[in-house]
Amino acid sequence: MxxxxxxxxxxxxxxxxxxxxxxxxxxxxxxxxxxxxxxxxxxxxxxxxxxxxxxxxxxxxxxxxxxxxxxxxxxxxxxxxxxxxxxxxxxxxxxxxxxxxxxxxxxxxxxxxxPQGMDARKAMAIGTAGYTAMLCVMALQDRGVTPAAGPVLVTGANGGVGSIAIALLARLGFEVHASTGRMAEAGHLKQLGAAELIDRATLSAPGKPLQKERWAAAVDSVGSHTLANVCASLKYGGTVAACGLAQGMDLTTSVAPFILRGVTLAGVDSVQAPMARRLTAWERLARELPADLLEAxxxxxxxxxxxxxxxxxxxxxxxxxxxxxxxx
Known part of the structure; x- marks a missing residue:
């Protein structure tokens, strides 16, 4: 039993x-x-x-x-x-x-x-959320996003995907901007590696189809109006890795960011991801995330x-x- x-x-x-x-x-x-x-x-x-x-x-x-x-x-x-x-x-x-x-x-x-260097306790401090965060980072890198391109936005920053994405991106040398509804957690997010905090309210309402170019790339676990505003605010040639729907499944936007700025919307699925990509993601997670950061x-x-x-x-x-x- x-x-x-x-x-x-x-x-x-x-x-x-x-x-x-x-x-x-x-x-x-x-x-x-x-x-x-x-x-x-x-x-x-x-x-x-x-x-x-x-x-x-x-x-x-x-x-x-x-x-x-x-x-x-x-x-x-x-x-x-x-x-x-x-x-x-x-x-x-x-x-x-x-x-x-x-x-x-x-x-x-x-x-x-x-993976070598990982045990069950560390693996589940990462879990599906952290594994998904790594798949998002890999999606950005596959599309040529580098730290030199500019800051990267992470939405849902206090959540499982967001928190691990911040840590991964910061350790790869990116300037990370974190969007959160809990500004009181600023200290924790900065400890993870966030350089700038953004109140999620500035992204969660309907916005213009094209907005000021702010970020080279983004990891989004929120969806809905937030994702639409992120797409509208990416720099020319930017990429957003979208993996979640915390705000909603809807996406009300226009083609403007994609045809006028060459923005890429890269969907990231963790459930059916091929085994080769899973192995790469978990091997990288074992190497790139310090145990003390995970425990905190x-x-x-x-x-x-x-x-x-x-x-x-x-x-x-x-x-x-x-x-x-x-x-x-």
């Missing part, structure tokens, strides 16, 4: 999140059984746990879009008992039972061997604290990353 956070639906259709004792026989099919040491709470997890958005399509469901731990059993030759592994995306916590449990059975094709940006909770934290995360009341200690 093992402990898990289990989501069910009550007769009225509301999502219920409760700690349950489960048996390994209840786990879904997969080649690898993992003893989960740590998971995280991401924005998508919070949506699933609260039932705010139809992230989960079938019930019961164990949420948790990422996990890190060690192999307990494997029928795939690539993995053997004791191997340290991590996983994020591929629909776990949405279509297949995920990481907010002490055990998970998953497909071998989904697992990433733990991470809150660690137990499994029984996840359900209460989820609405706080959606309300923008959680700073940085939240790691869940499963103790497996």
């Amino acid at each position: 093992f402990q898990a956070l289990l989501l069910t639906k009550n007769p009225e259709g509301a999502t219920l999140a409760e700690i349950a004792s489960l048996d390994e026989a209840q786990l879904p099919e997969g080649e690898v059984l993992v003893n989960v040491s740590y998971s995280t709470v991401n924005y998508k997890d919070a949506l699933a746990i609260t039932g705010t958005s139809p992230v989960v399509r079938k019930f019961p469901m164990v949420p948790g879009i990422d996990l890190a731990g060690s192999v307990a059993e494997s029928s795939d030759a690539r993995f053997k008992p004791g191997d340290a592994v991590l996983l994020n995306g591929w629909g776990v916590g949405e279509n297949q039972w995920g990481g907010l449990a002490q055990k998970a059975r998953v497909k071998a094709d989904w697992l990433v061997p733990m 940006n991470t809150e660690t909770i137990a499994l029984d604290g996840v359900a209460a934290l989820a609405p706080r995360l959606l309300a923008g009341q959680v700073r940085g990353r939240v790691r869940v200690n499963l103790g497996a």
